Amino acid sequence: MSMKEDNFADWYLDIVEKAGLSDKRYPIKGMNVWTPYGWKIMRQIDTYIREEFDATDHDEVCFPLMIPETEFAKEKDHIKGFDEEVYWVTHAGLNELDVRLVIRPTSETAMYPMFSLWIRSHQDLPLKTYQIVNTFRYETKQTRPFIRVREIHFFESHTCHVSEEDAQLQVEEDIEILERIAKKICLPYTLLVRTEWDKFPGAHYTVGIDTSMPNGRTLQMGSIHHYRTNFSVPYDITYEDENGEHKHAHQTTFGMSERLVGALIGVHGDDQGLVMPPGIAPFQAVIIPILSKKNADEVLAASKALMSALSAAGIRVKLDDRDDRPGSKYYDWEIKGVPLRLELGARDIENNVVSFARRDTGEKGAIALDDLVPGVRMILDDISDNMLARATEVQKSRVQDIDSTENIPQDKILRFGWCGCEECGHKFEDTFDFKILGTPYHPEEYQGKCIICGKPVDKPAYAAHTM
C-alpha cells in the first residue's frame, strides 16, 4: 500500500481498490461500479440522511431522470451554468426525438414545473421534499473515485416557502441537519458563502460545505442554496396568500454527494487502510474467534452468542468464521476500517471477557462479558468522539492567516482580508492561482485590510487549492 503522507493521490486509489469500495475499470471513464462494501457504506449514509429528512417533515419523492430541453432552458443563468456539462439524449429506438432530453445534472428543472402544479395556496406551503438519486455531469477534468465522477450519487432537498424569511429559516434548519450528518461521519466542515461568480447558477446565494484533505486541498462535500424567487418566476410557482393575492414562492435547496465517502477516506484513513466512523460503518465491530484444535467448538459457540447479543442490541456486527489465520483476518478488517475488533479465545472465555482492539488508536484491552453491550457502546462512542476531535484539530491547523501576498504558503487554507469587490477577488485568484472559497456564513471576529486594495474590512475571506 502507498503511504498517505508520501503520495496522497496513489494512497487514495489504493484504499478504494483494496477496501473494495468501487471499481474504476468500467468502460466509461469516470463512471465507476459501486462494489459491495463501498455501496454498503453509501447506503448507511443514505439511511441516516433519510432519518434526518423524515424527522424534519421532508417528503421523499423520486423525479424522472430526463428533462426536456424546453424545461431545462427556462432559467437563463442555470442553463448557461450547465450546458457544457450535461449529457443529451437525442434518439430513442430508431427515431430522432423532436425535443432533446437532458440527463439530470441536478433536479431544479425537473421538479419546478411540477411544483407549479402542486402549489395553489399558502396552505400548500412550506413544501419540503427530497430525493436520493444519481446525477450526471460530463467532467472534463481528471476523474477520481467519489471525488470527481461523471455519475454522482447524491441527495437533494428542495423546498418552497411563502417568504424570503421563511426560506432563510429553512437554510438554518439545513445547517442543523448538516451538523448532525457531519457528526455521524466525524467530518469537520466550514460554511462559506461563495463568491458571486462561484455561486450555483440561478441562486440568490450559495453556502459551500467544505472539508480539508491531507494534501492541503479543500473538498466541497455539498451546498445549500437560497434561490429567493429566481426559479419560481420563470417556472411560475405561485400561491394565493390569505388576502387572495398571488405571490411567487421562495425556494431553497440543500445537497450533498458521494464526496462524503471521498472525504471520510481522506480525512480518517491511514497507512493500514480505511478508518470507518462508527455512526455509518457497515460493520461497527468484527468478532474474530481464536480457535485451537482443542476448543474450536466451544469458542465458535461463544462467538456466535457474542454476535447475537450485540446484534440484538442494534450493533452492526460481523462474525468472521472463515477458515484462515487470525492475523490475516485482522489485516482484512483493518483495510476495511472496522472501528472495533473483538477477539475471543479460550483464555478470554475463562476470564469472562472479550479482548478488543480499536481501529482509530490501536489501543487494546478487554471488556467484561457481563458488561458487553454498554462496554461496546461506550468504546464506539469514544471512537467517534476521538475521530471528530482529531480531524477537527487537523483541519484547524491547516488554516493560516495571511496579511500580505508575499510568501503565500501553498499547502494551507488562507484566511485574509478581502474588500468583497469582484475586481480584487479576480485579481487575487488569477495572480496566485488560489480559489476564493468565500466568506464565513456565521460571522467571525476580524479586523484587517483587503489584501489587494488595502481597504479596511471586518470579515475575513478564505481561499484554498481545491480537489
Place this chain on the structure above:
Amino acid sequence: MSMKEDNFADWYLDIVEKAGLSDKRYPIKGMNVWTPYGWKIMRQIDTYIREEFDATDHDEVCFPLMIPETEFAKEKDHIKGFDEEVYWVTHAGLNELDVRLVIRPTSETAMYPMFSLWIRSHQDLPLKTYQIVNTFRYETKQTRPFIRVREIHFFESHTCHVSEEDAQLQVEEDIEILERIAKKICLPYTLLVRTEWDKFPGAHYTVGIDTSMPNGRTLQMGSIHHYRTNFSVPYDITYEDENGEHKHAHQTTFGMSERLVGALIGVHGDDQGLVMPPGIAPFQAVIIPILSKKNADEVLAASKALMSALSAAGIRVKLDDRDDRPGSKYYDWEIKGVPLRLELGARDIENNVVSFARRDTGEKGAIALDDLVPGVRMILDDISDNMLARATEVQKSRVQDIDSTENIPQDKILRFGWCGCEECGHKFEDTFDFKILGTPYHPEEYQGKCIICGKPVDKPAYAAHTM
C-alpha cells in the same frame, strides 16, 4: 371515484391520483413522478427485497446507468431485442461522443464486462449480485402508471455459476425468494416457461411471473432467466476449474419491477380506494382520536400512548391528529388503503379497549388494551391471509380449460393443449389474438390434444390477453 367493475382503466387512474401514488403530468409521457405515498410503498417493497437478497448471500452493487454501444452490441440476440426501445446519448456538453451510450434497458451488458474481470477461478463462484435501480424503455404503446412506463423502477439479480446445474439451482432459489415476496404483497402468481419467440433476448429459457387483473388480462410482474453460457461466451466470463481448465460461467437473472405496485392496486383495490397488504403497507394502522370538547386532552394523550406502544413493537402506525372530522379522516385513509383503522374515544378508554375497522372486510370490533400488540398483530396477519386467499380464489376462477377453438372466452386465461411447435403456436396467437404465456414451470397433470394440430400432449399451455 370510478367503479372497479364498470371501468377498470378509469378506476385504476383514479386510485393512482387520489391515493397520491404518482403524478403523470410530468412533461415526458410515460415518465411519472413518484409522489410521497407511492414512493413510500415502493420503498417498503424494496426494503423487503433487500432483506431477501441479503439473507440469500447476494451482494448489493450499483452499476453505471450508461453503456457504451460497443459493449451493448456484443450479444447479437440481445441487441436485436432491444435496439428499438433504448434511449441513446449522443452528445455530452457541446461535443458529439465518439461512441454512443445506451441508457440501461437492463444491465447484462453493463455488468458482464466487469464480471469477466472479477471472475478468475472456481473459488470466485458462485457470484451472486443484485441492484435496485431505474431502467429505461422507449415504450410506443399507451402508457399507464406503474404498468407501462418509460422509466421503470426495478430490481435485477445477476448470478454466475460453475455449471448449468448450479445455475438451475439458482433458478430454484429465485422461485423461493419470489414466493416470499409474493406472499408479503398477497399476490397470487403463475410461473410459465415462455415460448421460444417470447423469451428474453439472449436467454436459454425465460420463466414469466404473471398475475391476473380485474379486466381479465394478465400482468407480467417479473421474470427469471437461465442464460446457460449465452452471455459468458461473448463477454468472456471464464473461470479456471480445479483441474486448471478454463470454462465459461453459467448465468441467471431474476428481476421484478414497479409493476408489483400496479398489481397490488389492481388485485386488491376496491371502490373505496387502495387496499394495502399489511406486509408492505407504509402505515399498517392509523389511529383516529375521537375527541369531544370535554375530554380532548385525555383522548389525545391516550392516542399518543397507543402509538408509542405499537411503534415500539415494530408496527408501522400513524396518529392522525389533524383538526378535522373523524369521517373525513376515515375517507382519506380508506383511499390510501391502510389495513387497520383504530379509533379511540372516551368510551373506549373507559372500557379499556380500542375500536377497530378492517380495510379488507370492513369488519369492526374492539381490542382489549391489555392485549394491544398481540391483538393488532393477529388482525394484521389475518388481513394478509384473507387478502391472499381471496386473490388466489379470484385468479383461479379466471382460468378456463378449452379443448376447441370455438367460442373462446375473451376475458379468461385459457388452458389448453399445444404440441409446442412454433407453427401451431403462431397460428393460435395470430388467429385468435391471444398471447401464449407458456407452459407450466412446475409440471401439471394434463392429458389432451394440441388445439391446432390435434397431436396428443401431456402438458398444458396458457394464453391470455395481456396488460
